[in-house]
Amino acid sequence: MSDRLRGDVEMQFANMADVLEQTVSKRQALLDLPVGQSPDAWDRRAAAGVLHDWYGGVENCLKRICKLVDREIPAGEDSHKQLLAQVARPEGERPAVVSPDLHNRLQDYLAFRHVARHKYSIELDWARQRPLLESLPMNHARFVDEVRRFLNALPSK
Numbered sequence: 091m092s093d094r095l096r097g098d099v100e101m102q103f104a105n106m107a108d109v110l111e112q113t114v115s116k117r118q119a120l121l122d123l124p125v126g127q128s129p130d131a132w133d134r135r136a137a138a139g140v141l142h143d144w145y146g147g148v149e150n151c152l153k154r155i156c157k158l159v160d161r162e163i164p165a166g167e168d169s170h171k172q173l174l175a176q177v178a179r180p181e182g183e184r185p186a187v188v189s190p191d192l193h194n195r196l197q198d199y200l201a202f203r204h205v206a207r208h209k210y211s212i213e214l215d216w217a218r219q220r221p222l223l224e225s226l227p228m229n230h231a232r233f234v235d236e237v238r239r240f241l242n243a244l245p246s247k
Contacts, residue, residue, distance in 0.1 A: 092244040092245060092246055094158070095154055095155065095158045095241065095244070098154045099151045099154055099155070099237060102151045102154075103147075103151070103237075105147055106144055106147035106148075106230060106234075107230070109143050109144050109147070110140075110144070110226065110227060110230060113140050116133075116136070117137070117140065117223055120133060120223065121220070121223060121224055128217075129216060131212045131214070134214040134216055134219065137219050137223055138202075138206040138214055138219065139206075140223070141199060141202055141203070141206065141222055141223065142203055142206045142207070144226060144230065145200065145202075145203045148196060148199070148233060149170065149173060151233075151237055152173055152174070152176075152177050152187065153173065155177060155187055155237075155240075156173065156176060156177065159181075159184055159244070160181050160182075160184065162176075164176060170200055170203070170204075171200065174193065174196055174197060174200055175193075178190065178193035185240065185243065187236070187237060187240045188233070188236050188237070188240075189236060192229075192232055192233065195225070195232075196229075198222060199222060199229070202218065202219070202222055205218070
């Protein structure tokens with residue numbers, strides 16, 4: 091199971107890294123805007139898409155872990171929030187997949203994911219997007235590191 095899980099998760103990591111690599115110059119251009127200046131609606135929507143895509147990769151990794159290790163994926167109206175909570179705490183013999191600090195950071199991306207899915211681009215708040223976009227490379231590296239550490243602790247099969 092863990093070899094299959096590791097392969098599935100590594101494929102998601104590669105897709106997430108591609109999202110970051112393909113958008114690095116545009117992300118930087120947006121972050122170079124003077125503080126207080128907001129990008130136009132098109133660029134805010136594009137930035138929201140990057141954040142949404144990246145967090146979708148996070149959830150895909152966490153769902154695979156929950157399905158193959160916990161044998162249970164949350165369902166229902168608040169399943170996204172439940173999924174994140176599930177991997178942040180130990181379950182039976184399984185340690186937490188992510189640290190409390192990373193859990194808190196991922197909650198910010200989850201909250202923004204909801205906003206991005208349900209708002210028009212003119213309603214997207216750059217002041218809320220900017221810090222998420224700015225910390226995205228660091229949070230990606232941290233997520234990959236913590237999940238790999240978790241996967242390496244699993245018995246090989």
